[in-house]
Amino acid sequence: MKIDLKALKIEAENKVKKAKDLAELDGIYKEYLGRKGELSLILGSIKKLSKKEKARIGKESNELKAFLESKIKRKRHVLKEHIGILEKEEWIDITIPGKKPMVGHLHPLTKTKREIMAIFQAMGFEVVEGPESEIEWYNFDALNIPKDHPARDAWDTLWLKTKAEKLLLRTHTSPVQARYMEKNNPPLKIIVPGKVFRHEATNASHEMQFYQVEGLMVDKEITVTHFKAIISEFFKRFFKKDLDFRLKPDYFPFTEPSFDISITCLTCGGKGCPVCKNTGWLELAGAGMVHPNVFKACKLNPREWQGWAFGFGWDRLTMMKYKINDIRLFNSGDLRFLYQF
Ligand code: DAH
Numbered sequence: 001m002k003i004d005l006k007a008l009k010i011e012a013e014n015k016v017k018k019a020k021d022l023a024e025l026d027g028i029y030k031e032y033l034g035r036k037g038e039l040s041l042i043l044g045s046i047k048k049l050s051k052k053e054k055a056r057i058g059k060e061s062n063e064l065k066a067f068l069e070s071k072i073k074r075k076r077h078v079l080k081e082h083i084g085i086l087e088k089e090e091w092i093d094i095t096i097p098g099k100k101p102m103v104g105h106l107h108p109l110t111k112t113k114r115e116i117m118a119i120f121q122a123m124g125f126e127v128v129e130g131p132e133s134e135i136e137w138y139n140f141d142a143l144n145i146p147k148d149h150p151a152r153d154a155w156d157t158l159w160l161k162t163k164a165e166k167l168l169l170r171t172h173t174s175p176v177q178a179r180y181m182e183k184n185n186p187p188l189k190i191i192v193p194g195k196v197f198r199h200e201a202t203n204a205s206h207e208m209q210f211y212q213v214e215g216l217m218v219d220k221e222i223t224v225t226h227f228k229a230i231i232s233e234f235f236k237r238f239f240k241k242d243l244d245f246r247l248k249p250d251y252f253p254f255t256e257p258s259f260d261i262s263i264t265c266l267t268c269g270g271k272g273c274p275v276c277k278n279t280g281w282l283e284l285a286g287a288g289m290v291h292p293n294v295f296k297a298c299k300l301n302p303r304e305w306q307g308w309a310f311g312f313g314w315d316r317l318t319m320m321k322y323k324i325n326d327i328r329l330f331n332s333g334d335l336r337f338l339y340q341f
Contacts, residue, residue: 003042005060008032009067016071022079029072039065108341109211109330112238112318113193116213119237123230125189125215130176132195133160133167138175142297143254151253156199158208169197172311173214174254177290180216181298186305187219193314204326211314218290218300218307227287227308235263239321244270246281255288255309266320275325282320285312 012032019025032038042061046054106114117127130138136147145151155171176192192214200206217226228247235243247259262283265276272278287310292302315327322341324330329337 003057005042005057005064008038009064012038012068013071016068016075019075019079022076022083025072025076025079032068033065033072039068105341107330107338108318108322108324109315111341112314112321113211115238116193116234116314116317117191119234120191120215123189123233125191125217128176128180128190128192129194130170130173130179130192132170132197134170134175136166136168138178139168139170139172142178142294143174144291144293144297145253149253158197158199170194171198172196173212174309174311176214177216177254177309178294178298181218181295181300186300186307189217191215202328204328207315207327207331209331210327213312213314213317215287215310215312216290216307217309218305220304220306222306222308224289224308227310231261231310238317239263239266247287250286250288252286252288254291254294255286256291258286258288261285261287261310263320267323282316284316284320285310287311 012028015028015031016025019028030037034040039061042057043065046057046061049057121127139155139157140152141147157171158169160167160169173192173194173196176190176194180188180190180192192212194212194214195209196212197209198206200208202208215230217230224247231245235245244264246262248262250258250260252258260283262281264270265273265280265282267273267275268280270280272280276282287308290307290309295302295305315330318324318330319327
């Protein structure tokens with residue numbers, strides 16, 4: 001009988017290495033180290049060998065036996081550990097309450113935008129949009145603010161570095177009045193919710209980027225009375241209560257007469273507080289009767305048509321509704337703020 005212990009060692013070691021589970025490992029143990037295993041057979045048969053060979057094979061066989069035993073022992077440990085981990089990973093405690101998935105929600109400005117649109121749509125207004133990068137004509141000239149007129153300074157403008165055409169980031173939503181009247185004949189009733197931009201230092205009530213809702217109503221005999229009726233209804237539906245509001249003379253180049261609209265301060269109920277600078281009133285919009293020059297710029301006859309327009313600070317409306325004291329919170333991305341809505 002030829003005994004090749006080297007080949008046996010390589011073969012057995014390979015099998016141990018590849019063993020995938022404990023049953024397979026037990027099989028390997030039996031195959032080599034079991035009572036009828038290969039090594040046991042060799043050890044049983046060395047009696048027949050010469051004295052010298054007996055000593056050599058006996059020694060080597062015992063070494064191989066010890067070697068395989070330790071290999072199998074170590075592999076058994078590794079396999080058991082692996083099973084332990086798997087069991088831990090796959091263990092499910094069905095009594096633990098489930099994890100609540102994070103559910104997003106609308107931004108407060110989106111919520112109020114939808115409310116404002118719904119209120120005006122119910123009163124027959126159409127929702128219109130316009131571009132945020134605008135040409136001078138619509139932002140200024142068509143609105144009766146000629147070049148070099150000091151009134152332009154009232155709108156701190158951000159100019160874009162464009163080559164072909166001089167563009168700016170619109171400073172108000174009013175340009176959409178002209179854009180719309182150029183293409184649509186009265187009678188018309190529109191609102192324009194949108195983003196506007198000003199080159200301004202920011203503080204609790206001023207942002208470089210903020211939001212406005214423009215309104216425009218044009219027909220044959222439109223007066224301030226129509227305006228007051230619509231605005232009063234809007235406040236009632238938006239703030240869900242009857243609010244005192246007042247019109248105060250103001251100046252805008254695109255309206256004549258012009259006024260601004262204030263409501264009773266909701267924070268103090270009109271008694272006076274830091275939010276309303278102790279006046280009891282909060283200014284929410286500019287408004288007025290559309291200036292004849294605006295009609296002319298849109299190729300409409302001012303003797304034939306009359307109308308009013310307004311420009312609300314939509315973030316201001318939102319701040320009043322939810323009692324938010326800093327406009328910068330809207331774009332801050334602060335989840336502690338956003339989770340409250
Ligand atoms: N566009 C004006 C501003 O941003 C607000 C405004 C005033 C809009 C009077 C109007 C208006 O439509 O009639 O300051």
